[in-house]
Amino acid sequence: MTVVTLTTDFGLTDPFAxxxxxxxxRRAPGATIIDIxxxxxxxxxxxxxxxxxxxxxxxxxxxxxxxxxxxxxxTERRPLCIELEDGFxxxxxxxxxSLAATRSAIRRxxxxxxxxxxxxxxxxxxxxxxxxxxxxxxxxxxxxxAALGTEVGDMxxxxxxxxxxxxxxxxxxxIYIDHFGNLVTNVREQxxxxxxxxRIGIRGARLGVSPSYAAVASxxxxxxxxxxxxxxxxxxxxxxxxxxxxxxxEPILVEPR
Amino acid sequence: MTVVTLTTDFGLTDPFAxxxxxxxxRRAPGATIIDIxxxxxxxxxxxxxxxxxxxxxxxxxxxxxxxxxxxxxxTERRPLCIELEDGFxxxxxxxxxSLAATRSAIRRxxxxxxxxxxxxxxxxxxxxxxxxxxxxxxxxxxxxxAALGTEVGDMxxxxxxxxxxxxxxxxxxxIYIDHFGNLVTNVREQxxxxxxxxRIGIRGARLGVSPSYAAVASxxxxxxxxxxxxxxxxxxxxxxxxxxxxxxxEPILVEPR
Amino acid sequence: MTVVTLTTDFGLTDPFAxxxxxxxxRRAPGATIIDIxxxxxxxxxxxxxxxxxxxxxxxxxxxxxxxxxxxxxxTERRPLCIELEDGFxxxxxxxxxSLAATRSAIRRxxxxxxxxxxxxxxxxxxxxxxxxxxxxxxxxxxxxxAALGTEVGDMxxxxxxxxxxxxxxxxxxxIYIDHFGNLVTNVREQxxxxxxxxRIGIRGARLGVSPSYAAVASxxxxxxxxxxxxxxxxxxxxxxxxxxxxxxxEPILVEPR
Numbered sequence: 001m002t003v004v005t006l007t008t009d010f011g012l013t014d015p016f017a018x019x020x021x022x023x024x025x026r027r028a029p030g031a032t033i034i035d036i037x038x039x040x041x042x043x044x045x046x047x048x049x050x051x052x053x054x055x056x057x058x059x060x061x062x063x064x065x066x067x068x069x070x071x072x073x074x075t076e077r078r079p080l081c082i083e084l085e086d087g088f089x090x091x092x093x094x095x096x097x098s099l100a101a102t103r104s105a106i107r108r109x110x111x112x113x114x115x116x117x118x119x120x121x122x123x124x125x126x127x128x129x130x131x132x133x134x135x136x137x138x139x140x141x142x143x144x145x146a147a148l149g150t151e152v153g154d155m156x157x158x159x160x161x162x163x164x165x166x167x168x169x170x171x172x173x174x175i176y177i178d179h180f181g182n183l184v185t186n187v188r189e190q191x192x193x194x195x196x197x198x199r200i201g202i203r204g205a206r207l208g209v210s211p212s213y214a215a216v217a218s219x220x221x222x223x224x225x226x227x228x229x230x231x232x233x234x235x236x237x238x239x240x241x242x243x244x245x246x247x248x249x250e251p252i253l254v255e256p257r
Numbered sequence: 258m259t260v261v262t263l264t265t266d267f268g269l270t271d272p273f274a275x276x277x278x279x280x281x282x283r284r285a286p287g288a289t290i291i292d293i294x295x296x297x298x299x300x301x302x303x304x305x306x307x308x309x310x311x312x313x314x315x316x317x318x319x320x321x322x323x324x325x326x327x328x329x330x331x332t333e334r335r336p337l338c339i340e341l342e343d344g345f346x347x348x349x350x351x352x353x354x355s356l357a358a359t360r361s362a363i364r365r366x367x368x369x370x371x372x373x374x375x376x377x378x379x380x381x382x383x384x385x386x387x388x389x390x391x392x393x394x395x396x397x398x399x400x401x402x403a404a405l406g407t408e409v410g411d412m413x414x415x416x417x418x419x420x421x422x423x424x425x426x427x428x429x430x431x432i433y434i435d436h437f438g439n440l441v442t443n444v445r446e447q448x449x450x451x452x453x454x455x456r457i458g459i460r461g462a463r464l465g466v467s468p469s470y471a472a473v474a475s476x477x478x479x480x481x482x483x484x485x486x487x488x489x490x491x492x493x494x495x496x497x498x499x500x501x502x503x504x505x506x507e508p509i510l511v512e513p514r
Numbered sequence: 515m516t517v518v519t520l521t522t523d524f525g526l527t528d529p530f531a532x533x534x535x536x537x538x539x540r541r542a543p544g545a546t547i548i549d550i551x552x553x554x555x556x557x558x559x560x561x562x563x564x565x566x567x568x569x570x571x572x573x574x575x576x577x578x579x580x581x582x583x584x585x586x587x588x589t590e591r592r593p594l595c596i597e598l599e600d601g602f603x604x605x606x607x608x609x610x611x612s613l614a615a616t617r618s619a620i621r622r623x624x625x626x627x628x629x630x631x632x633x634x635x636x637x638x639x640x641x642x643x644x645x646x647x648x649x650x651x652x653x654x655x656x657x658x659x660a661a662l663g664t665e666v667g668d669m670x671x672x673x674x675x676x677x678x679x680x681x682x683x684x685x686x687x688x689i690y691i692d693h694f695g696n697l698v699t700n701v702r703e704q705x706x707x708x709x710x711x712x713r714i715g716i717r718g719a720r721l722g723v724s725p726s727y728a729a730v731a732s733x734x735x736x737x738x739x740x741x742x743x744x745x746x747x748x749x750x751x752x753x754x755x756x757x758x759x760x761x762x763x764e765p766i767l768v769e770p771r
Contacts, residue, residue, distance in 0.1 A: 003539055005532065011436035012269060012526060013296030015308045018262065021291045022315035025260050029317065033291070034535045034547070039527030042437050043494055051529045058536035058643065060543065071494060074469025074481075124469040126484030129315065179525035180556055212588025212638045224588075227640030237557055237585060268693035269526060270553030272565045275519065278548045279572035282517050286574065290548070299694055300751055328751060331726025331738075381726045383741030386572065 002140040003060055004031045007052050007067040008128060009040040016126065020068075020133040023119070027137025036065075043071040045096050049158050050176055052089075053099035054228050059087065065100065066128075066136040067091040074124035079112040079131050080155055083145045090135050092127070095158035113149035163187045170254040172231070174202075174246055181239025185252050187231035197257040202233055203244040208257075259397040260317055261288045264309050264324040265385060266297040273383065277325075277390040280376070284394025293322075300328040302353050306415050307433055309346075310356035311485050316344065322357065323385075323393040324348040331381035336388050337412055340365040340402040347392050349384070352415035370406035420444045427511040429488070431459075431503055438496025442509050444488035454514040459490055460501040465514075516654040517574055518545045521566050521581040522642060523554040530640065534582075534647040537633070541651025550579075557585045559610050563672050564690055566603075567613035568742050573601065579614065580642075580650040581605040588638035593626040593645050594669055597659040604650050606641070609672035627663035677701045684768040686745070688716075688760055695753025699766050701745035711771040716747055717758040722771075 004024055010016040017038045024033055036055045040048040048069035056065065063086075070077075070092045078093040084104040089097040093111075112131070115122075117138055119130040135148060163172035163186045172187040183202070192198060192209065200207045200223045207223040209231070216222040218237045221244065226232035231254070235243045244250075261281055267273040274295045281290055293312045297305040305326035313322065320343075327334075327349045335350040341361040346354040350368075369388070372379075374395055376387040392405060420429035420443045429444040440459070449455060449466065457464045457480045464480040466488070473479040475494045478501065483489035488511070492500045501507075518538055524530040531552045538547055550569045554562040562583035570579065577600075584591075584606045592607040598618040603611040607625075626645070629636075631652055633644040649662060677686035677700045686701040697716070706712060706723065714721045714737045721737040723745070730736040732751045735758065740746035745768070749757045758764075 001543065003536075005536070007529070007532075011296075012292075012294060014435045015264070015293045015312045016435075018264075018291060018293035019312050019315045022260075022262070022312065022317070022320075025289065025291065026315070026317045029258065032539065034532060034539065035526075036529045036532035036536075037526060039525075055529045055533050055536065058533045058540070060536070060540045063536075072471050075471045123484035124481055125489070129484060178528045178530075214586050214589045224638055227637035227643060232639070268553075269549075269551060271692045272521070272550045272569045273692075275521075275548060275550035276569050276572045279517075279519070279569065279574070279577075282546065282548065283572070283574045286515065329728050332728045380741035381738055382746070386741060 001030050001032050002028065003034055003063040004028065004136050004140050005034050005036050005055070005059060005063060005065045006038065007036040007040065007048055007055070007065065008038045009042045009044065009048065009069045010038045010128065012038050016128060020128045023129055023133035024137045024140065027134060028140035031140040040069050043069060045069050045094055046158055046160070047176065048096050049099040050160065052097070053103060056100045056103045061086050063087040064136050064139045065089050066132050067096050068128040068132050069096050070094065070127060073127050079127070079135065081110045081112055081135060081139065081145050081148050082106060082155070083108040088139050088145065090132055090139065093156050095156045098155060098157040099160070108145055109152050109155055110145050110149045111152045114147065117148065160186055163191060168256050172252045172254065174248050174250040174252065177241050177248060181235070181241035183233040183240045183244070183246050183250065184226060184228065185231045185233070187252065187254055189225045189229045192231065192254070199255050199257050200231070201253040201255070202250065203246050205244060207233070258287045258289050259285065260291055260320040261285070261393050261397050262291050262293050262312070262316060262320060262322045263295065264293040264297065264305055264322065265295045266299045266301065266305065266326045267295045267385065269295050273385060277385045280386055280390035281394045281397065284391060285397035288397040297326050300326060302326050302351055303415055303417070304433065305353050306356040307417065309354070310360060313357045313360045318343050320344040321393050321396045322346050323389050324353050325385040325389050326353050327351065327384060330384050336369040336384070336392065338367045338369050338392060338396065338402050338405050339363060339412070345396050345402065347389050347396065350413050352413045355412060355414040356417070365402055366409050366412055367402050367406045368409045371404065374405065417443055420448060425513050429509045429511065431505050431507040431509065434498050434505060438492070438498035440490040440497050440503050440507070441483060441485065442488045442490070444509065444511055446482045446486045449488065449511070456512050456514050457488070458510040458512070459507065460503050462501060464490070515544045515546050516542065517548055517577040518542065518650050518654050519548050519550050519569070519573060519577060519579045520552065521550040521554065521562055521569070521579065522552045523556050523558065523562065523583045524552045524642065526552050530642060534642045537643055537647035538651045538654065541648060542654035545654040554583050557583060559583050559608055560672055560674070561690065562610050563613040564674065566611070567617060570614045570617045575600050577601040578650050578653045579603050580646050581610050582642040582646050583610050584608065584641060587641050593641070593649065595624045595626055595649060595653065595659050595662050596620060596669070597622040602653050602659065604646055604653065607670050609670045612669060612671040613674070622659055623666050623669055624659050624663050625666045628661065631662065674700055677705060682770050686766045686768065688762050688764040688766065691755050691762060695749070695755035697747040697754050697760050697764070698740060698742065699745045699747070701766065701768055703739045703743045706745065706768070713769050713771050715767040715769070716764065717760050719758060721747070
């Protein structure tokens with residue numbers, strides 16, 4: 001049974017995610033539908049792209065990942081399907097799929113022009129239901145990517161702000177904050193290699209890197225390498241977002257001790 | 258595999274929706290369970306009815322839709338099962354099923370009196386678990402509707418407030434607000450036909466109808482026909498609820514230009 | 515098809531629950547994954563244990579219940595698998611599984627030491643993905659519990675605060691508050707038996723026990739025996755949490771009339 005995942009900013013209070021699943025279940029009755037999340041902040045394409053990139057490697061080969069964070073819905077931005085070595089990506093051509101597409105070899109990028117596959121009439125506001133759900137359903141029920149439209153050379157690409165070396169130091173920033181209030185930065189584990197014994201500065205706090213959240217006392221800030229291989233600032237049994245007053249974009253400085 | 262959908266006001270922080278799914282999985286092991294939403298505002302039967310109506314057409318034929326927004330739980334209000342040409346509706350007889358029941362021909366309305374199907378002991382507070390989940394499971398595993406109880410002639414019916422013509426103008430109101438803050442009104446697309454070139458007034462804003470959210474600048478209000486075929490007021494890349502300070506019930510006036 | 519349930523404090527805004535499901539779907543492609551909830555308050559092991567205990571009896575025999583509320587992630591606390599007569603529990607050895615384990619006979623408690631089953635590299639922050647998801651997937655695909663590690667004699671156990679008899683009265687407290695604002699207490703239905711005609715005092719309110727929420731006027735407080743067999747204080751069509759200003763731990767006094 002093919003797995004179809006959903007990553008959107010639809011939230012869960014409205015029926016939008018559920019309706020999209022109905023469309024997929026009609027087109028691909030045997031599919032297993034799994035939510036990655038519907039909690040992407042409204043219209044935050046970069047957050048959606050990052051989440052999809054992090055989730056991709058943990059799903060079965062052949063999974064169809066459909067993502068909809070789509071401020072341009074109803075305009076001429078292209079619906080895309082990307083065939084990867086490991087699965088498929090479906091979504092708008094606004095960069096949302098571009099980080100995940102770096103995680104596996106790209107076989108083919110298709111601009112989905114086969115309007116006969118879409119729901120009709122097609123609304124101007126809900127392409128998750130009318131365009132992307134049907135495309136995911138078609139793939140999950142065995143339609144070949146090439147049958148969805150026209151192969152194209154590239155897509156819109158996003159780049160996460162990169163952490164930069166500044167002499168012996170690293171200048172990074174907070175790129176994602178989870179619901180525990182943990183601050184995820186763009187400083188990769190590999191950048192820290194050879195820097196055992198670093199001092200991390202963020203919002204006035206000064207920290208070393210600890211092996212786990214539990215290495216400090218309850219209520220204290222702690223820096224760890226997290227499950228995405230990124231440097232993360234947390235507060236044990238608390239929220240670093242609240243305790244440090246940090247938001248996405250907050251700078252972080254990593255210095256050798 | 259039969260699809261069973263859930264529409265409730267249970268929220269997702271408590272285990273109520275999950276427990277209901279366990280009950281359904283016990284009765285109908287092969288069923289595919291899909292959440293339409295558990296985010297109906299607590300005890301807002303009208304919002305639940307509207308959401309179920311909008312979702313119904315997008316699910317496979319034969320789907321069992323169970324809905325629980327049930328301020329009268331534990332009283333004598335009847336548990337109903339409605340057999341439609343396209344599927345089944347299960348829920349309390351308080352109007353919750355009545356809008357969806359207009360979307361497909363009604364074959365049979367049954368007052369579910371077969372208490373042997375319910376969980377025992379039956380609580381006074383959680384009929385999603387003890388009554389409606391078991392009924393949905395019975396239908397999804399092939400039990401005939403007629404075996405659930407006694408056929409009855411009608412059910413409680415709700416009506417959405419209707420938009421009214423006032424000379425050449427239309428007087429409507431906001432009937433639903435989604436999590437993006439978009440204001441969904443009761444003015445149907447068909448009412449606008451022949452009125453190309455209208456002016457819409459809501460909370461002091463004056464708008465034409467645009468083909469998509471992206472037809473205006475970021476931060477500007479915009480009126481579109483939405484995916485439910487209803488006139489909707491949005492703010493591009495923002496929240497119309499916050500920007501215009503509107504809630505459900507807010508009047509809207511549509512005038513020919 | 516084996517059912518796998520998830521109970522965590524991961525929330526639904528981040529991709530954590532979705533990623534865990536991907537891991538399970540890879541290991542056990544035919545499994546049916548059902549969320550009990552991801553809304554346990556962050557790091558509230560007792561709330562997680564209570565929710566899992568309440569949900570357990572409603573799932574099919576053989577269900578694999580994986581729970582992750584894990585402030586000690588990355589430390590030496592043990593990953594456990596408990597084989598019950600009715601199914602399996604998987605999670606950290608911090609008491610989270612201990613209340614559910616009282617609901618069915620325990621056959622075997624295993625400290626999961628078979629690291630070859632875990633994802634590699636194993637992060638210090640996300641054992642739902644790297645340890646517990648893989649263990650649940652292994653069980654759901656037929657691996658024997660004994661193959662997961664070393665049988666042990668016991669686990670960490672939590673106890674809910676007990677309601678106490680004080681002469682003819684019962685002194686209890688609020689142990690859980692649901693999203694409707696209903697106050698669930700630790701006073702069990704059986705304690706009330708023989709006390710028909712009781713007076714309940716909480717935050718200045720004085721109530722009898724009613725058969726349903728609808729026994730009182732809209733906006734009035736009401737005491738009922740809830741679906742967990744526990745005394746619950748609600749406000750009809752409203753929130754008892756807000757109306758009475760009560761939180762978890764609030765004392766309640768039950769006196770014979």
